[in-house]
Amino acid sequence: MVKTGAEGDGQSTDVMKINKPDDLGDIATLGMSLAEAKLLLAGVQREIVAAQARAHAVRRPDCRCGGGVCHVKDYRDHAIATLLGQVTVRLPRFRCAVCGAIEVGVDWPSHCRSTPELDQLQAHLAALMTYRTAADVLEQMFPVGAGNDKETMRRRTPTAGAALRDHAANAPETAAAITVTLDSTFIRSCEDGERHLEVRVGNVETESGGRQVFGAVAGSSAGTSTPSAERKARH
Incomplete structure (x- = not known):
């Protein structure tokens, strides 16, 4: 290992000696x-x-007394x-x-x-x-x-x-604002044994004008997000 100074003079130090065979008869000795x-x-x-x-170690600190x-x-x-x-x-x-x-x-x-x-x-x-x-x-x-x-x-x-x-998280360069509105109501059910159904509707809008409307019946895994559902939600 060689250390080179600012004027080009260098000091060398032996760090480690490695002996390896000249042939590759044993792949385990490769490198x-x-x-x-x-x-x-x-x-x-x-x-x-x-x-x-x-x-x-060459650097000298300043004493706290100042002089x-x-x-x-x-x-x-x-x-x-x-x-x-x-x-x-x-x-x-x-x-x-x-x-x-x-x-x-x-x-x-x-x-x-x-x-x-x-x-x-x-x-x-x-x-x-x-x-x-x-x-x-x-x-x-x-x-x-x-x-x-x-x-x-x-x-x-x-x-x-x-x-x-505790490290302050970097704020993202751009953050898109999304507005979500939700509402629910009860309607009369046409099924036997059920008097009312709870219907939930929602509206998602972005600043760029994008919009998605969805609706679902509480207790049901099926939901809708079609234009017809949007018209029904408005009425």
Whole structure:
């Protein structure tokens, strides 16, 4: 893995060594296996996170007292579960030289234990299957390494659902207004043993001028929506 700087200089890091036979006598050796791919992805993820952490550690926060200069006090490791494996983010803590206050860093969510991508996938799988099965799918397909326990998914799924519920829904670009009117009346029945029938009629109209009239007898599965029914409804 090669990291290229702004001036073109690069640093290389060995992530993983893969040995494969030169012939295809055994089809099972074709390409990388799932286990090798998981190890490779996890190794690349660790290297990228480490590079990001080093760049982030250079930044210095502003002290809350307003006039102090923050110096590095110590370093703390933060274990974060990601879809491509658990990583350790090593970040400094700072102490103000004037007031002695301790700052944890610049824009770092100190209480975060997993990435949003992993949380969303966990919630999606848990909505489609049982927690145990969803955790097994994650373990089989991705090098998660942490956060794929069924009890962890049981706790995180309601939290992800609450976040979706509280998220403001986007209004549709166009919304067609539909007006529905309903009415009912009783008429004398011509059948023996029935004195009255309850007839229900309705009218549906749109802003563009479309119209549909329907009618039905209460207790009957048959309904009408023909022009003759419309004329009868008007009378």
